Amino acid sequence: MKNRYIPFQIIATLDPLDVLKRKEYFDLAFLDIQMDGVDGITLATELRSRNSRLALFFVTNYDTYQDDAMDLQAFRFFEKPFDVGRLYAGLDKAMEHIDGAYVDIFLQDGGMSRRVLVDDILYVTRDGRKAAVITKSGTLVTPEAFDAWCDKLPSLFFYAVHKSFLVNLHYVDIYSYTELFLTNGSRIPIAPRRQSAFHKFWFGYLRRR
Secondary structure, three states: OOOOOOOOOOOOOOOHHHHHHOOOOOOOEEEEEOOOOOOOHHHHHHHHOOOOOOOOEEEEOHHHHHHHHHHOOOEEEEEOOOOOOHHHHHHHHHHHHHOOOOOEEEEOOOOOEEEHHHHEEEEEEEEEEEEEEEEEEEEEEEOOOHHHHHHHHHOEEEEEEEEEEEEEHHHEEEOOOOEEEOOOOEEEOOHHHHHHHHHHHHHHHHOOO
16 A cells, blocks of 8 residues: 555454454455454454454355355455455555545644544543543543534444534434433533424434344
8 A cells, every 4th residue: 555655554364263363453454255263254353342443354265154244344355366456446445435434633732633433432522622532441531622522523323412522323222202321331412493493313324223
């Protein structure tokens, strides 16, 4: 991906068990189906559990495994030998997919920035003129306004249930008409004027899952 100016690190191995031992998460994986030690479907299931946005590429000549690969929402399915043009087209699409999985958070203190998985954000709340982004690993305060986060995060599963709360619906543990309880114990009020609209959105969200 040098010609796309995208920094990357490649880990190549012939031993799938080595990948399991590493306990790392990956953005993109090329896997054969039949391998010694563990098959590609099993390995892919483990890698997907580490990163739900993983772009999976399967390489095989065995059509019998395609249904299993599709169940894992494989990004592409390649037969041997590679079609180079199709390979690079697939990589370009994968980069678009991966880029949409992250968001850059500029921190209030120190002028630093941090790249965070969108799926790791539980909710965003107002903090004066700033916004606090609550993630699975902690709270990050950003100088960006709350409304900017409403525009930045995907509207398919983020919803502004209140003028001060933008919630990732993936982390809703309990929904009542007037409030949400998240998996981390947070209690989020739903503004009275937004309750009816959110009620419809919530059940639409559940049907899409």
